[in-house]
Amino acid sequence: MEPVSIVESVLDNLPVAIFAKDATDDFTFILWNKKQEEVTTIRRAKALGKNDYKLFSRESADYFRSVDKAVIKRGKLMKVPDEILETQDGEEVHLRTVKIPVFDAATQRQLVVGISEDITEQVRSREKLESLNKTLTEANRELQETQMQLIQAEKLESIGRLAAGVAHEVKNPLALLLLGVDYLSQGIDPDDQNVDKILGQMRDAVERADRIVRGLVDFSSQRALMREQTNLKRLLDDVLLLIRHELTRSNTAVELSVPADLPDVYLDLSKFEQVLINLIINATHAMGKTESPKLEIVVLCEDLQGVVKNQGARKKEVFRSGDRVVHLELRDNGHGIDSKDSGRVFDPFFTTKATGQGTGLGLSVSRKIVALHGGELTLKNRENVKGAVAKITLPTKVEAIPGKQGSKKVKDVDTNASKLA
Amino acid sequence: MSKKVLLVDDEAGFTELLKMNLEKSGDYEVQIENDPTQALGTARRFQPDAVLLDVVMPGMDGGDVQAQFQGDPILGNIPIIMLTALVDSAELSEGAVAQSGSSIMLPKPVDLPLLLGVLSNALEAAEEV
Known part of the structure; x- marks a missing residue:
């Protein structure tokens, strides 16, 4: 075994590749440690006395030379965060290299010393992670798209259910318009007190029909989740107008209680209408055999107190102490939820309705829509009274909504939504 | 002499x-009742033709209002x-008219x-009875 110096021994046992080039002699290698042999797959005996152009591809050698020259020119250490080297076997090796200019006073030679760390594994892992992340992002995007499609499909089912009722609601103002035309076409007496009144009623009828049709068109629109600053009372009025026919036919009395100082919430109007229509239609079905069906819609605002995150009820995982939330409760006096079904009501395709009367998607889609708004939906039996209560809790702060921030745009909502008969 | 007509409709x-x-x-004297639950009482006071x-x-x-009228000894025979x-034909067949056997239904x-025309014919037919 050849005698080796302590320095050589240390250099060969370091876990980093070390090399030195003599810039005064066309950058020929004068130092090449064991790790450098390993990463380049070039033996020391072959490398010493040769420069980059004799050992690596022209492209790589050009790059190494330009960095070497820059190091000497600047006279200070330079870091190359990710240097790609093609080995003799054609493998790509990633190196994190530091190059240092060293002037050897004894020999009057300008040297460039390099220390390289093999980061190939790290780079591969990072690339793998990035690719995995991309796949995951793509899958997540597809999932979100599918969810939106499901929400839309369920909405189309609602529209189908509502269509007859909406047509009925439009026919009433049309009937009024026709009577107005009939009256006026018999000739107008200048002293007839009725004329002004009739014209006013005809105008109201056109506006009412327009509002109903517009409500249905807005409700049918398919678009990505778009939140707007919303007054819940106006939203409820619009919803009650759309399903007025269903409520009248089922003889359901509606009691609406909304505090005057209710803070606005940030909602996608169309999707939230879908939730409310689902819940109200469910309630009317549940009250099908009730003698005096009654739906109480109660809206309350609360500053949450004593809520500890991640403890107990589900609500406590969504909201925190100090959060101002709005509760919207829909209380019916129907048959309530059978205890054997209580754990399944939000399961997709679970339904207690007869075939053809519902796909069983309404509640699962409704819960999803509420969750997209940073809120939660629960459904349980009422305490001490027969019937069920659906409760929606919503944040009032836009920051509390998952994902992007809500738009602060205020939609021009008609304030004269018709009262329930 | 004008005939008395009662209109029962929530609109x-x-x-x-x-x-x-x-x-x-x-030809007509008309009374309005927008609350169907009050229709029978209003009719008893107004005595429509x-x-x-x-x-x-x-x-x-x-249908329920019609059944109330038909169960009343005085109002039972007035044309309704x-x-x-x-708008849905299924509803028409399930509706109150089909159940009660009334023959006149206008959309x-x-x-x-x-x-x-229908009103005038119905009033004439009722007079002949």
Whole structure:
């Protein structure tokens, strides 16, 4: 075994590749440690006395030379965060290299010393992670798209259910318009007190029909989740107008209680209408055999107190102490939820309705829509009274909504939504 | 002598315009009732010769109102014309008219000349009985 110096021994046992080039002699290698042999797959005996152009591809050698020259020119250490080297076997090796200019006073030679760390594994892992992340992002995007499609499909089912009722609601103002035309076409007496009144009623009828049709068109629109600053009372009025026919036919009395100082919430109007229509239609079905069906819609605002995150009820995982939330409760006096079904009501395709009367998607889609708004939906039996209560809790702060921030745009909502008969 | 007609429909605007139209013909005296649960009481006081009755109303539907009238010894024989905006034929067959056997049903929007004709015929037929 050849005698080796302590320095050589240390250099060969370091876990980093070390090399030195003599810039005064066309950058020929004068130092090449064991790790450098390993990463380049070039033996020391072959490398010493040769420069980059004799050992690596022209492209790589050009790059190494330009960095070497820059190091000497600047006279200070330079870091190359990710240097790609093609080995003799054609493998790509990633190196994190530091190059240092060293002037050897004894020999009057300008040297460039390099220390390289093999980061190939790290780079591969990072690339793998990035690719995995991309796949995951793509899958997540597809999932979100599918969810939106499901929400839309369920909405189309609602529209189908509502269509007859909406047509009925439009026919009433049309009937009024026709009577107005009939009256006026018999000739107008200048002293007839009725004329002004009739014209006013005809105008109201056109506006009412327009509002109903517009409500249905807005409700049918398919678009990505778009939140707007919303007054819940106006939203409820619009919803009650759309399903007025269903409520009248089922003889359901509606009691609406909304505090005057209710803070606005940030909602996608169309999707939230879908939730409310689902819940109200469910309630009317549940009250099908009730003698005096009654739906109480109660809206309350609360500053949450004593809520500890991640403890107990589900609500406590969504909201925190100090959060101002709005509760919207829909209380019916129907048959309530059978205890054997209580754990399944939000399961997709679970339904207690007869075939053809519902796909069983309404509640699962409704819960999803509420969750997209940073809120939660629960459904349980009422305490001490027969019937069920659906409760929606919503944040009032836009920051509390998952994902992007809500738009602060205020939609021009008609304030004269018709009262329930 | 003008005939007395009772309009029972929860749509206040509609009843008001129908009343104006019927009264303009000069042949009718019209009373409006927008609350179907009050229809029987109003009819007992007003003693109409005919009733125009909506089908879908809150609180009580047209079929129930019709059944109340038919169960009344004095109002039982007056002609009732049902007006409806129902659009679905299944609903028509399941509706109050089919169940109660009434023969006159007119769709909304109402064709006024048709209504006037039907009303006049129904009143004549009732007089002949």
